[in-house]
């Protein structure tokens with residue numbers, strides 16, 4: 180059985196950059212790696228991703244949005260993640276359930292217990308073996324995200340600074356509550372240095 184690792188954090192902290200570097204570093208150690216992302220990662224979930232991220236701000240209310248994320252996650256787990264783990268692969272996912280807890284509960288105001296209930300219904304409550312939470316001072320993350328998106332942020336990324344501060348707070352809170360699964364990793368500085376910190380945070384799982 181492989182390992183299931185999620186990368187979490189707000190917009191612009193470097194998840195996409197780091198997941199690629201981490202995959203390369205793990206492959207160099209002989210690990211068979213599958214990189215995937217949420218929302219998305221399977222045909223059905225990628226279709227739901229477009230529904231979630233395109234269109235105007237009011238396209239979905241918080242509850243419909245939470246249900247769509249849970250549905251996408253269910254399909255992603257069943258079609259992509261579980262088969263890869265059964266093949267002995269390490270699955271690295273750019274976001275997973277903790278993003279729903281941080282955005283739809285922490286920031287949008289739904290109850291964390293309800294998000295966990297949706298996860299139990301959709302995905303049998305499956306959690307990653309390790310969750311790497313990348314953290315950056317808010318201003319640095321906003322600067323990186325703005326430089327990348329050039330003002331063209333998606334439906335959720337484009338929400339205001341107060342919303343994103345609540346997201347960061349919720350992530351930090353969940354990491355505090357479950358130190359066994361979470362590792363908080365400083366995402367500032369040179370990308371290669373961040374990758375080394377991430378590998379350190381997986382050291383106990385490495386073959």
Ligand SMILES: Nc1ncnc2c1ncn2[C@@H]1O[C@H](COP(=O)(O)OP(=O)(O)O)[C@@H](O)[C@H]1O
Nearest residue numbers: 190191192193194195196323324327368369370
């Ligand atoms: N360590 C780093 N230092 C400076 N810029 C970075 C670093 N890591 C990533 N970036 C840049 O910051 C932007 C956001 O990174 P990205 O990996 O897309 O973040 P995320 O997936 O978390 O939103 C990208 O333009 C990326 O090239």
Ligand SMILES: Cc1cn([C@H]2C[C@H](O)[C@@H](COP(=O)(O)OP(=O)(O)O)O2)c(=O)[nH]c1=O
Nearest residue numbers: 189190191217218248274278279282335336
């Ligand atoms: C997986 C997930 C993502 N999201 C949000 C976070 C992002 O704003 C967006 C995904 O966009 P994406 O462009 O993949 O993220 P990033 O900006 O980190 O590169 O969806 C949720 O609100 N809930 C979730 O459960």
